[in-house]
Amino acid sequence: MISRIAHLGRRGCELLEALGRAGIFMAQSAIGVPSREGWYLWLRQMHFVGVLSLAIVLVSGLFIGMVLALQGYTILVDFGAEQALGQMVALSLLRELAPVVAALLFAGRAGSALTAEIGLMKATEQLTSMEMIGVDPLRRVVAPRLWAGFVALPLLTIGFSVVGVYGGYLVGVEWLGVFEGSYWGNMQASVDFVGDIGNGMVKSLVFAVVVTWIAVFQGYDLVPTSEGISRATTRTVVYSSLAVLGLDFVLTAMMFGGLS
Amino acid sequence: MKRSKMMELGVGLFMLAGILGLVFLGLRVSGLTFQASGDTFRLEANFANIGGLKPRARVTMAGVTVGRVSAIELDTDWYDARVILELDGDLEGRLSRDTTAAILTAGLLGEQYIGITVGGDPETLADGDTIRDTQSAVVLEELIQQFLSNMISD
Numbered sequence: 001m002i003s004r005i006a007h008l009g010r011r012g013c014e015l016l017e018a019l020g021r022a023g024i025f026m027a028q029s030a031i032g033v034p035s036r037e038g039w040y041l042w043l044r045q046m047h048f049v050g051v052l053s054l055a056i057v058l059v060s061g062l063f064i065g066m067v068l069a070l071q072g073y074t075i076l077v078d079f080g081a082e083q084a085l086g087q088m089v090a091l092s093l094l095r096e097l098a099p100v101v102a103a104l105l106f107a108g109r110a111g112s113a114l115t116a117e118i119g120l121m122k123a124t125e126q127l128t129s130m131e132m133i134g135v136d137p138l139r140r141v142v143a144p145r146l147w148a149g150f151v152a153l154p155l156l157t158i159g160f161s162v163v164g165v166y167g168g169y170l171v172g173v174e175w176l177g178v179f180e181g182s183y184w185g186n187m188q189a190s191v192d193f194v195g196d197i198g199n200g201m202v203k204s205l206v207f208a209v210v211v212t213w214i215a216v217f218q219g220y221d222l223v224p225t226s227e228g229i230s231r232a233t234t235r236t237v238v239y240s241s242l243a244v245l246g247l248d249f250v251l252t253a254m255m256f257g258g259l260s
Numbered sequence: 261m262k263r264s265k266m267m268e269l270g271v272g273l274f275m276l277a278g279i280l281g282l283v284f285l286g287l288r289v290s291g292l293t294f295q296a297s298g299d300t301f302r303l304e305a306n307f308a309n310i311g312g313l314k315p316r317a318r319v320t321m322a323g324v325t326v327g328r329v330s331a332i333e334l335d336t337d338w339y340d341a342r343v344i345l346e347l348d349g350d351l352e353g354r355l356s357r358d359t360t361a362a363i364l365t366a367g368l369l370g371e372q373y374i375g376i377t378v379g380g381d382p383e384t385l386a387d388g389d390t391i392r393d394t395q396s397a398v399v400l401e402e403l404i405q406q407f408l409s410n411m412i413s414d
Contacts, residue, residue: 046271054274090289155278162281165289184288191290192316197282 022217029142029216041144049110049145050152054159056109057102061160064101065167068092073176082176086183087190089168094191094200095256098161100248103207106153107240111215114145115236118219119229127220142216149212150205157204161197199255206247211240299349300327301387305361310341311372311397313363318373319345326351329374345374345391356381362395372397 068089076082118141121127127137165187172178191197215236222232307313310332319327327347335342345361358379365372376391385391 043268043271046274047267051270051274094285094289151275155275155281158278158281158285161289162284165285187289189318193286193290197285197290201282 018221021221022213025138025142025217025220026146026213029138030146038139038144041140042147045144045148046152049114049148050155053106053110053152053156056105057156057160058163060101060105061098061163062167064097064160065089065093065164066171068097068164069168069171069176073172073178082178083182084186085168085172085178086185086187089172090165090187090191091196093161093164093168094196096248096252098157098164099200099203099207100244102157102160102204103153103211103244104241106149106156106208107211107215107244108237110149110152111211111236111240112233114149114212114215115219115222115233116229118142118145118216119222119224119232122220122222123224123226123229125224142220145216146212149215150208153208153211154201154204157200161200199251202255203248203251206251207244210243210247214240214243300346301349301352302330303345303347303355303385303387303389303391305343305345305374305391305394306335306338307341307343307361307363307394307396309396309399310343311363311399312365313343313372313374313397317371319347319376320373321351321376321378323375326376343374352387353384355385357383357385358393359385359391360393360395361391363397365398 069085072085072088073082076084076088118127121137121141127141130137130140169180169183173180173183218232218236218239222228313329313332315329315332317329318325319329327345329343330346331344333342333344334340355376356379358381359376360379361374361376363372364375379393
């Protein structure tokens with residue numbers, strides 16, 4: 001009985017220690033003057049993390065926009081309000097779906113790849129070798145990946161929203177026969193640039209920081225065995241997804257909860 | 261480290277596409293327009309009941325959008341609602357003093373907006389003036405009440 005409580009206490013302390021390591025890790029990596037070569041490292045990571053994630057994010061965005069329009073139409077047509085389809089698709093995407101789904105896809109694709117890459121570097125002792133020759137692995141390996149994630153995810157979210165709205169247009173206007181003028185007109189009248197697009201971008205930025213931070217930290221902090229790498233990769237995806245969904249609720253309540 | 265022109269080009273295109281996407285979202289999806297901010301003038305109107313009118317609602321004349329509702333507040337002198345309208349600058353000095361403002365509804369379940377109609381007074385409203393003649397929103401419960409009392413009295 002006592003040993004169970006001691007075990008719980010030890011787990012709690014370990015959690016706090018991990019959180020502290022994560023905080024120190026983030027502070028040491030993210031803050032640093034980028035050098036000329038650091039810029040090029042960041043560019044490579046932008047390609048790896050951003051450009052290569054475009055395929056999955058844009059295709060998912062297209063299909064989610066199309067499904068939204070289809071389901072939305074079947075519900076709205078009962079109220080004779082199918083002309084409001086444009087505003088429904090746009091508001092759902094911009095406020096909620098684009099930031100959250102893009103972050104989840106990013107965590108699954110780029111996040112797990114980052115964890116695996118950094119984890120393998122740790123397991124094959126590349127990070128300790130870098131320290132021994134006087135190169136700071138946090139600045140050389142981790143910081144470019146962090147900043148690439150911070151910049152890439154908001155851009156991917158924008159792409160998701162654009163393609164989703166277009167997918168909604170394809171299904172709603174071209175297939176289901178909603179009037180094109182009302183699709184765009186109602187949308188433009190109800191979407192507020194600062195209130196909706198701005199808030200969506202803020203959410204996406206917060207998710208970018210959280211997902212990338214979790215991904216690189218799990219890679220940096222893991223047990224350097226092959227089993228450790230696989231567990232860290234799984235933890236990245238699970239923790240990132242839970243954090244994104246939890247933060248989404250908090251941010252939505254803050255931004256849209258106090259209805260004026 | 262091999263410098264790859266294709267990779268740099270790819271990342272550059274990706275970022276450019278992101279920025280263009282944001283511009284597209286701003287213009288096409290949220291209807292942002294490049295309207296000079298100094299191009300509007302203010303009028304006030306008091307209503308007994310604004311119903312479902314919200315800030316940023318349309319102000320129309322003959323159905324054409326000529327401005328927006330910028331703020332709604334409670335007038336503590338008269339205990340009714342003071343609505344502040346922002347109208348297009350070209351209408352300044354062209355609306356007569358007896359212009360009326362009514363709260364109308366777009367469709368059955370639609371949003372509410374303000375419709376203004378000019379009168380015949382030779383004097384005109386300037387920036388900051390108050391529209392005197394207003395018509396409040398139709399509240400469904402009061403309509404039903406009126407209908408029932410009419411039925412009972414028949």
